[in-house]
Amino acid sequence: MNSARNERLLGQLSELVKLHRYKVHEKLVNHPELYPGQPPLLFQLDREDGQTQKSLAEQLRRAPATVTVMLKRMEASGYVRREADPNDLRSLRVYLTNQGRSALKDLREVFQELEHQAQEGFTPEETQLMSALAQRMIHNLRES
Numbered sequence: 001m002n003s004a005r006n007e008r009l010l011g012q013l014s015e016l017v018k019l020h021r022y023k024v025h026e027k028l029v030n031h032p033e034l035y036p037g038q039p040p041l042l043f044q045l046d047r048e049d050g051q052t053q054k055s056l057a058e059q060l061r062r063a064p065a066t067v068t069v070m071l072k073r074m075e076a077s078g079y080v081r082r083e084a085d086p087n088d089l090r091s092l093r094v095y096l097t098n099q100g101r102s103a104l105k106d107l108r109e110v111f112q113e114l115e116h117q118a119q120e121g122f123t124p125e126e127t128q129l130m131s132a133l134a135q136r137m138i139h140n141l142r143e144s
Helices: 003-027 039-047 053-060 064-076 098-118 124-143
Strands: 080-085 088-096
Touching: 003 098, 039 053, 039 064, 039 088, 039 098, 053 064, 053 088, 064 080, 088 098
Parallel strands: none
Antiparallel strands: 080 088
């Protein structure tokens, strides 16, 4: 396959991700202290509240130190709370607060709005194909 074409595709995907993150941050006017990299952490806690910091770092594929910094900021802003694990006092468990749940509601609305905007003019078949191709690319990169 043409190397220049591959570089262009990956560059376009990178630009898409950057633009999405910027637009999410721009539209979260009710949560200006929520940094662009933090929504995935909120979504992960929504899937399983009360995870350990170590588990969050693994799920998010981030360094534990990076997640610790994120959590300190998010705790100071009121989005999460950390509590000692009653079964292992060396571990901290992370929980969503009411403010974190409110941010999730707003995030879902923003993500849905951006998804519709990004897919404007796509047929259902094109949307389905794009999703399948993206899933294959994710799988390919994770497997290597």
